[in-house]
Amino acid sequence: MRKPRSPARPHLPREAAELTWLATGLSRSGCKLEDAYWEPRLAAAVDELLREDNEADLTAALDLLFEADGPAHDELADMVEARAESTRLDHDGKSWDVLLVACPVLAWSRFSIASPSLSADVMAALKAQLSGHILAKNARVALADFLFSPDQLPRSFCDTFRLTCELGVRALTGRDFKLKPKDLPETNRFLSDTRYLLAAVAVPKGEALFRWNERDGDRDKALAQWSIQATPTVEGLLPGCAFEMLLPDAYHAACQQADQASRTYSLRAAIAFLQTTVGLDTAAMKAVIGPFHDQRLEEYRIGLGPRDSDDIYYGVVWPLLGTEDDNSELVPEIEAILREAGFQDITIHDHRFPMEFCDDCGTPLYPNKEGELVHAEMPEQPSHEAPGMLH
Incomplete structure (x- = not known):
């Protein structure tokens, strides 16, 4: 997943400078033949830094290009993501392509959303469902025995590459990857959040990875079958939650899809x-949408509350992703979701709000109808305490 970049360093180490040169050359290539010259050289340079656990030089090159050359930055980011989530391993006299795969699950609950360890029976069921509906016929798979929150995913490209290699070896040797939950960071509590199953898929070099790579395969059918078959298994991992299964895919693509x-x-x-x-029908609710800026437009915040009151009961942050900016048609998308849900009272502010948060609890402040930033406050609930925020 692409990370926000810090300001560029004035002097680059030799390895980082090499990356910027190669990525710039690739971004300016005018044909496939020239691409074929630059791409293996850039891939080899990235592989060396990943193997050496040299995150600093990867980050330095990405930082510089983010400020100086957008197309070259995108080429380098794509290459780093690709090399971190894949590798090639030798086993039993053959070469195998290995890919780190994420299986996202969107969930919400009035209570805590679990991040549990997986039992041997659960892993066996999930592997069977992945093999039956998502993976190509010759694929081998190994699962990590944990349902990850976003806070518990690999924190760097080098961490991702290390996990890819460790899980890949296990896919080829028929073993699963056992984690120590105490070594993982604790996760924050949100009303709505994403959980991830992580797996490595290994196939003989050059063969299909996914069911939809085969002639009779289809992505939509694969997702439908995965959702039907895996839902009862996942249901036991997420008690008290409503959830939606997304399509398993290459690690970074699946995480971006989930975002x-x-x-x-x-x-x-x-x-x-x-x-x-609260027992509010959507016809009795209001929604207030406002754009929030730092150096640029960063997100929209949506305040929800009763139509006959100035109160904001709950707020939702809608972050900008990837190349989205002020010109992206995000407000109509948000409004369409609200209208579809039955909202009639929708206020859309077009002036810039600052990125302000509550000094006491750190939660975002949301716009009200008058354009003031207020703290979202649920009315008193006798039976349980509501979660603090959405993300």
């Missing part, structure tokens, strides 16, 4: 939460 889908899912979860907790 995209979680915005709509979080907004719908907040609406359902207010309906079930």
Whole structure:
């Protein structure tokens, strides 16, 4: 996953300078033949830094190009992501392609969303379902025995590459990857969040990885079958939660897909939460949308509350992703979701709000109808305490 970049360093180490030169050459290539010259050289340079656990030089090159050359930055970021989530291993006299795969699950609950370890029976069931509906016929698979929150995913490209290699070896030797939950960071509590199953897939060099790479395969059918078959297994891992299965895919692509889908899912979860907790019908609710800026437009914040009051009961953050900016059609998308849910009272502010948070608890402040930033406050609930925020 691409990370926000810090300001560029004035002097680059030799390895980072080499990366910037190669990425710039690739970004300016004018044909496939020239691409074929630059790409293996850039891949080899990235592989060397990943094997050496040299995150600093990867970050330095990405930082410089982010400020100086957008197309070259994108080429380098794509290459680093690709090399971190894949590798080639030799086993039993053959070469195998290995890919780190993420299986995202969107979930929401009025209570805590679990991040549990997986039993041997659960892993066996999930591997059977992956092999039956998602993976190509010659694929081998190994699972990590944990349902990860976003806070518990690998923190760097080098961490991702290390996990790819460790899980890849296990896929080839028929073993699963056992984690020590105490070594993982604790996760924050949100009303709506994403959970991830992580697996490595190994196939003989050059063969299909996924079911939809085969002639009779289809992505939509694969997702439908995965959702049907894996839901009862995942249900036991997420007690008290509503959830939605997303398509398993290459690690970074799946995480980006989950980030995209979680915005709509979080907004719908907040609406359902207010309906079930406060008893408000959407026709009796209001929504207030405002753009929030730092150096650029960073996110939209959506305040939800009763239509006949100035109060904001709950708020949802809708972050910008990837190349989205002020010109992206995000407000109509948000408004369409609210209208579909039955909202009639929607206020859209077009002036810039600062990125302000509560001094006491750190949660975002949300706009009200008058354009003031306020703390979202649920009415007193006698039976349980509501989660603090959505993300």
